Amino acid sequence: MKKNKPDPAVEMRVHELGGELSARGVRIAIVASRFNSFIVERLIDGALDVLRRTGGSAESTTILRCPGAFEIPPLARRCSESGMFDAVLCLGAVIRGSTPHFDYVAGEAAKGIAQTAMSSHVPVIFGVLTTDTIEQAVERAGTKAGNKGADAALAALEMISLYRQLHEALDPSQSGSTGRHG
Numbered sequence: 759m760k761k762n763k764p765d766p767a768v769e770m771r772v773h774e775l776g777g778e779l780s781a782r783g784v785r786i787a788i789v790a791s792r793f794n795s796f797i798v799e800r801l802i803d804g805a806l807d808v809l810r811r812t813g814g815s816a817e818s819t820t821i822l823r824c825p826g827a828f829e830i831p832p833l834a835r836r837c838s839e840s841g842m843f844d845a846v847l848c849l850g851a852v853i854r855g856s857t858p859h860f861d862y863v864a865g866e867a868a869k870g871i872a873q874t875a876m877s878s879h880v881p882v883i884f885g886v887l888t889t890d891t892i893e894q895a896v897e898r899a900g901t902k903a904g905n906k907g908a909d910a911a912l913a914a915l916e917m918i919s920l921y922r923q924l925h926e927a928l929d930p931s932q933s934g935s936t937g938r939h940g
């Protein structure tokens with residue numbers, strides 16, 4: 759009889775942590791900019807759809823709106839430090855115009871969100887579109903190229919689960935807690 763090829767992960771007894779996709783009991787902050795709102799509202803719809811379909815509730819989801827993508831990082835940082843949320847979803851749309859303004863806004867938003875994510879005890883997710891054209895933004899807001907808001911929500915759920923598993927592995931006595939602020 760032909761022997762099955764051994765699974766290398768089992769052979770080596772490798773520890774593997776994988777995030778689960780459940781929004782049940784999860785408190786989410788959606789930090790969304792109003793600039794290019796016709797796109798950003800579609801990203802919010804995509805994120806809410808994922809949260810709803812994975813067991814999330816309206817009561818545990820908070821949307822915070824700021825003027826533009828430039829304002830997302832400071833608001834996201836305050837949310838992540840508040841202890842009120844298990845993850846912060848940053849949603850916005852920066853669309854290139856005819857001046858270098860795009861580069862400053864997109865660059866600062868990406869840098870600021872990354873810095874916040876690095877220092878935060880809860881996942882901070884980058885769901886800001888940076889596109890050359892309006893068409894490219896539309897494609898990523900629920901049409902041809904999917905919905906980046908939905909992708910961001912899935913990434914948040916996966917990261918929440920991973921952070922929790924890591925937290926429990928580091929301190930098994932805290933099993934079942936939602937994390938440092940939970």
Ligand code: INI
Binds near residue numbers: 794828855
């Ligand atoms: N903000 C955006 O979110 N997207 C853009 O495309 C954009 N452009 O191109 O100007 C934009 N600018 C506003 C910026 O985010 C700030 O709100 C503004 O500069 C005030 O600080």
